Amino acid sequence: MKKITAFLLSLLMLLGVFAPVTATTVQAKSTKNIKVTYTLKKNKKQLAKKTITLKKNATVTDGLKKGWKVTDKGGFISAIDGHKQNNKKKIYWTFTVNGKQVNVSADKKKLHNKDKVVFKLSKYNG
Known part of the structure; x- marks a missing residue:
């Protein structure tokens, strides 16, 4: 048998x-993992660029913390690898995903495969 x-x-x-x-x-x-490219800039100078592998449905903060030492509060990033915001000088970290400004905090923005995230530390002119 x-x-x-x-x-x-x-x-x-x-x-x-x-x-x-x-x-x-x-x-x-x-399909359980995604790859996202992060670029860090200070004004127009590139500080770093990495492609990070994340689990599906990861957030911008998840990937950022996987690649660098990050200080954040309530989803808002205040320092990345020692590069800090300066509230008195109105210098802040902002970010885009695929070239578009995002209207939610980094801990709420979900990522997709091949997304491109750019964090920029610069003076806010608003």
């Missing part, structure tokens, strides 16, 4: 009956 079961299993594998299951499993695993 064991020989017949093994033979049938081998035959089914040869015919490709199990192939779709394997392909689906591999595909599901690969």
